[in-house]
Amino acid sequence: MPRPPMSAETLLEVSRRCAQVLARDGAGASTKTLVAASGLSERTFFRCFQTKAECIRPLLEDGYRRFVSEVSSRCGNGGDSSLLAVVTVAFAVAYAKDSAPDGELARLLVEAPAYRRIWLEINDDTAASLVEPLASALGVPTDSFEARIAADQATSLAVTAMRGIVRSGLSATDAANQAAEAIRRQPLLREKQTNTRGAAPKEGITP
Structure with missing residues (x-):
């Protein structure tokens, strides 16, 4: 049997x-x-x-479920109006000191290929799970680019914050706040800066 x-x-x-x-x-x-x-x-x-x-997957899945659950519940209540604030607080709560991966374990997820692969797969699952609650909060269809970008940005905040915990020793709250501030500055909407200092010469052109 x-x-x-x-x-x-x-x-x-x-x-x-x-x-x-x-x-x-x-x-x-x-x-x-x-x-x-x-x-x-x-x-x-x-x-x-x-x-x-x-063997690390169940623990990582538990973390991502807590994060998604926090985002979903906060999207459905009358608290923060900004979805960026919702996601930031959700990460800080889900990965509070007693819930965040140990610093050395988190480093393993970021740097060791076999464990990093598991982490990246979990990140994809996280983004997929965030589409529905964020689409509902935005009032857009779940198959819209807007909903998917929102889910990807929320996941990107979590990934960037986790790297901040590993590489800079930040708390979950500080890491999430710094990642949120970077998103708020909308770097992809900025004009690129022209900086020729130290740039390699174009092929075929003698400096």
């Missing part, structure tokens, strides 16, 4: 235990160490996770 699938709560707890090892040992954490920390047999471990890097 086949075993019943492991519950989401159990998988999350296993993922948390593996995350503690990864935060301590980094990308060099061995399969043997991760399996031991998981409390599972090696066979069961690889039944749950196709690769050792996959």
Whole structure:
């Protein structure tokens, strides 16, 4: 008789235990160490996770669900009128000190290819999940470019804020506020600056 699938709560707890090892040992954490920390047999471990890097997915999915849930609930209430403010506060709440990935673990997500791949996939899932609540808040169709840009910008804020946590040691609140301020300045709407100092000469032209 086949075993019943492991519950989401159990998988999350296993993922948390593996995350503690990864935060301590980094990308060099061995399969043997991760399996031991998981409390599972090696066979069961690889039944749950196709690769050792996959062991971090349930924890990351939990974080993205909290972020999406915060955005959705704040879009539906009468609080902040600015969606940028909604997303900024949602990130700060979802990744508060007791919920944010450990600094070393977050660094792994940003810098180690196998773990970064998982993180990027989660980011895509985040953007897809944010389309509906943001479209509703904007009063536009879910298949509109406006809704998708809003979802991508919200996800970009989260990604940029997470990098700020890793690279600058910022709190979730400070990182989210700095990312929001950068979005508010709308860099893509600025005129590009012409700066020829130190520029490489064009091919075929003698300086």
